[in-house]
Amino acid sequence: MNACLRLSTAAIFAIAAQTALATSDLPCGDNCLPTPWLKLNAIAVKVSFPGSAKYEILRGRFDSKTNDFRLDAELFDGKAAKKGTILLVGGLVMAVKGNVADPGAEFNLLDNAALSQQLVYRLLGVALPNGPESAGDAETIDFASRKTALEVSTPSSEGVISPPWRVTGTIKRVADDEFEYDLKLTSGLRGKGAGNGRFYNPHLSGRLSKVADAKLDDATPLNGWKTYGVGVVFEGPGNSAPAPAFHTVADVRARLAGEDAGVADTSRDFTGLWKEQCEDEFGLRIGHEGDDGKYLIIFCGPGGCEDPDNGRRTFITGDRNYQIIDDNELVQTGEQGGRQRYRRCGKGGHPSQG
Numbered sequence: 001m002n003a004c005l006r007l008s009t010a011a012i013f014a015i016a017a018q019t020a021l022a023t024s025d026l027p028c029g030d031n032c033l034p035t036p037w038l039k040l041n042a043i044a045v046k047v048s049f050p051g052s053a054k055y056e057i058l059r060g061r062f063d064s065k066t067n068d069f070r071l072d073a074e075l076f077d078g079k080a081a082k083k084g085t086i087l088l089v090g091g092l093v094m095a096v097k098g099n100v101a102d103p104g105a106e107f108n109l110l111d112n113a114a115l116s117q118q119l120v121y122r123l124l125g126v127a128l129p130n131g132p133e134s135a136g137d138a139e140t141i142d143f144a145s146r147k148t149a150l151e152v153s154t155p156s157s158e159g160v161i162s163p164p165w166r167v168t169g170t171i172k173r174v175a176d177d178e179f180e181y182d183l184k185l186t187s188g189l190r191g192k193g194a195g196n197g198r199f200y201n202p203h204l205s206g207r208l209s210k211v212a213d214a215k216l217d218d219a220t221p222l223n224g225w226k227t228y229g230v231g232v233v234f235e236g237p238g239n240s241a242p243a244p245a246f247h248t249v250a251d252v253r254a255r256l257a258g259e260d261a262g263v264a265d266t267s268r269d270f271t272g273l274w275k276e277q278c279e280d281e282f283g284l285r286i287g288h289e290g291d292d293g294k295y296l297i298i299f300c301g302p303g304g305c306e307d308p309d310n311g312r313r314t315f316i317t318g319d320r321n322y323q324i325i326d327d328n329e330l331v332q333t334g335e336q337g338g339r340q341r342y343r344r345c346g347k348g349g350h351p352s353q354g
Helices: 106-127 249-256
Strands: 004-007 042-048 055-063 068-076 081-089 093-098 138-145 149-154 157-161 165-175 178-187 203-209 226-229 272-275 283-289 294-301 312-314 322-326 329-333 339-346
Touching: 042 106, 055 106, 068 106, 081 106, 081 249, 093 106, 093 249, 106 138, 106 149, 106 157, 106 165, 106 178, 106 203, 106 226, 283 339
Parallel strands: 004 149
Antiparallel strands: 042 055, 042 203, 055 068, 068 081, 081 093, 093 226, 138 165, 149 157, 165 178, 178 203, 272 283, 272 339, 283 294, 294 312, 322 329, 329 339
């Protein structure tokens, strides 16, 4: 098996807190390191193909501290252009404006943009591995590999460029921490596809720069935007579920911080193991969280419990996501109206022990 490079979109699209890397069973040397080009957190890329009028223009900026991301996209299918903007707040709530994607398909656009923009970072990383500081005023790029596959990925999609592949082009410094690039990638042998049965030859051009503060402005209005939960905060089928209406980005941050998680109620104690049926080996573990009366709710199954960082912190009482039937029965409601009834079945640390 060929060695491959995998760079997650964590840093690029703030879907997670840090870049991650995975390799196959053969080493890939210095190329296995996250590329230092990621310090340039604003990227514009036009993706086109020779002989086709179709193109994508994707402009994004990310903030790795807040997990915020903004994508402005223009897609041209050869007949008409669609434009729109996608905001990702805290890596968990997506706001969409414009006609750039069909309703419900916005997350796919975010994924595809991640792969395209990520590919630029990876190509510059292998061609100029020492990063922006090592680049002169103008550099000619010509880098080829016959052994190592390039793999770009997000938590929900991936793309593989199998060897042999070659990238040629130029990159010019236009200011401190700002570059213009023009790259042409070819992969596979003519008549013998590049792992996916075809000759892959995108033209990637645009600009990279460093933005001191890429955090989304809390005052950004969201009236008229469609909002979706893309993480664990909003429940529902699929990878995106409708989220509550928000007036500003600040409203989203408040929701993520749990500021609408109900009210403290010292007359009740919901700690314990909660299941749909007490004979189940999976369910919810509810425990106290901090000194303010909140609970931490995490899911547990036969293989163990989820990371507490992914659990929900709530007072339960007054939280619109929970309906209290009595001290030993709760109904958990999702953003799409789904309802799940749980009953308290024990006090142990795992449902199988309840």
